[in-house]
Amino acid sequence: MVNTTDALSRARLLLQLGRPADAERELRGILAEEPQHSGAHGLMGVALVQQGRTDEALEESREAVRLAPDHWVPHYLSGQVHQRAGLTEEALRATAACLALAPEHVPAWDLLARVHLTRKDWPQVAAAARRGLELEPQDADLAGLLSMALTMLGQDEQARAVAAQAVGNDPESTLAHWARGLAALSGGDPGTAAGAFREVLRLDPGVEGARDYLVHALKQRNPVLRLLSQWRQRFVGGWRLLFLLPVLPPVIAVFAIIALLHWVAWLVESWTTLRLTRNRTTRLLFEGPAARVSLLCCALPVAGAVLLGLGIGLGLDGLGSAGTATMALVTPVQEAAHTGSPIGRRILYGWAVLLAAAALAAAVTGAFLPALLATYAALATVWFAAGVRKIFRPREAV
Structure with a gap:
């Protein structure tokens, strides 16, 4: 003979402790002797939804409400089940029904x-x-x-x-x-x-x-990064500015300033992240891609500056332009790393690899124009990445 009160108390405690399977066993024992126990059905719904068995949980929740429609507890538990299942409208209705019957129940609020x-x-x-x-x-x-x-x-x-x-x-x-x-x-x-x-x-x-x-x-x-991040968020520009270019060519300067602002902000972020990866108290937070990306983005300007210096010293315009393209790669790499959607991230990394290949080809062949175009394209990744993120949004967890 199951002591219903004690079994319900144990089931509630097990749910609070994150042990829904054990709570389910307690509740099935109650329902085996009292199949019409609305509270047991309601808690069973919570136990099942916590185990990912959504359809069964919703059925138990509906049964609890059917058995005791004028009692607030089944409605409250139904609200929990529907919220956990991602059914927000149903959760809202169930919670409102609970509060209509028990407006003083704080957990329902x-x-x-x-x-x-x-x-x-x-x-x-x-x-x-x-x-x-x-x-x-x-x-x-x-x-x-x-x-x-x-x-x-x-x-x-x-x-x-x-x-x-x-x-x-x-x-x-x-x-x-x-x-x-x-x-x-x-x-x-x-x-x-x-x-x-x-x-x-x-x-x-x-x-x-x-x-x-x-x-x-x-x-x-980092106060410099904080200030640059604020500027970067504020001064993004918009695609509509493109329509002003034929009428107001000086708008190009606006695009250039915005692109350079983003490049500097990404560079400072790379340096800040690299410092944190070397700090004993924070290094574990930056294991994996974050550390590698920050190291790469700190190395790119150095490599680019070397190529630029060689190009100037040797009088090779193509080599110097390849250096500027290499430095500009910081923007596409960071934009890719900070894109939440896996598809969008792959597209932007592919774009960064393509630009890197163009810079390398320019350095080898001495072609000036491709390197210059690669530089502009890398800096303009700010807008390309914004479009990619708008199309490929990361899925939100329920």
Whole structure:
């Protein structure tokens, strides 16, 4: 004879500990004796969706709601299942049904905020988090969600204050430290952001994206790189400027300045990354491609400068132009490395190899014009890469 209350408690605890298969066994024991137990069906849905068995989880969730449509618990668990399954509209309806029956249930407001977060509906995230905090002012996760929403809404100062409150309420909350890191980055404080993301990884090394944010924060501690990155994001130019070239040829100068600005920014980023790969405390964050790309991009200007110097000294225009093309390769290599889509990354690396081959051919043959065109094409990769990234977007994790 199964003690239903104890078995449900064990199942909830096992789910909290990340052991859904063990929770499933407990719940099947309950359902074997009480097939109409709505709570067991609801928790079974959560256990199954955590194991990736989405169809079974949705069926269990629907059965729980059918058995107890006037009780808030099946709706709340259904919201969790649908959110985990990536069905945000269904999760939104289930959570709203839960709150209509139990408006004082704080975890439901947390779930509602997370559903809106998935939809990137930042005002609604903030509204749901604030409503939950009215009921439970010390809830660190709700404060973290509110801080994230405020950051995305451009309210940096308030976001940082709320994030600090969240960390103070619960120093062991991964979400609170994550929100603090995002708020610090947005507010121009990469040092604090790096500390926050380090704490995220300490608390949960498996948090997706935390390592990338930590690397970004560490790079942004370089004030020159931070300033150049801001300029690079602000001064990208646009394809519509091309239509002005026949009417206003001086617009070419605008393109040239923007391209050179990006080249300098990528070069400084390469140097910053290389320094971090040599630092004992940060080298493990940069194992693999990042270290190799930064080393290559620091070597290209040196090799290019040598070729340029030889070309000038020997009076070989083609060799000198090959040197400038070699230096300009920093832009296509970095644009490729910082492209999220695998297809887009392969296209841009292929483009970089093609330009490198043109520079090499110019150095061997002494052809001036191909090397010059390769230089212009390499610097103009800024716009080519933007188009590639627009067409081939990385898939977002659900």
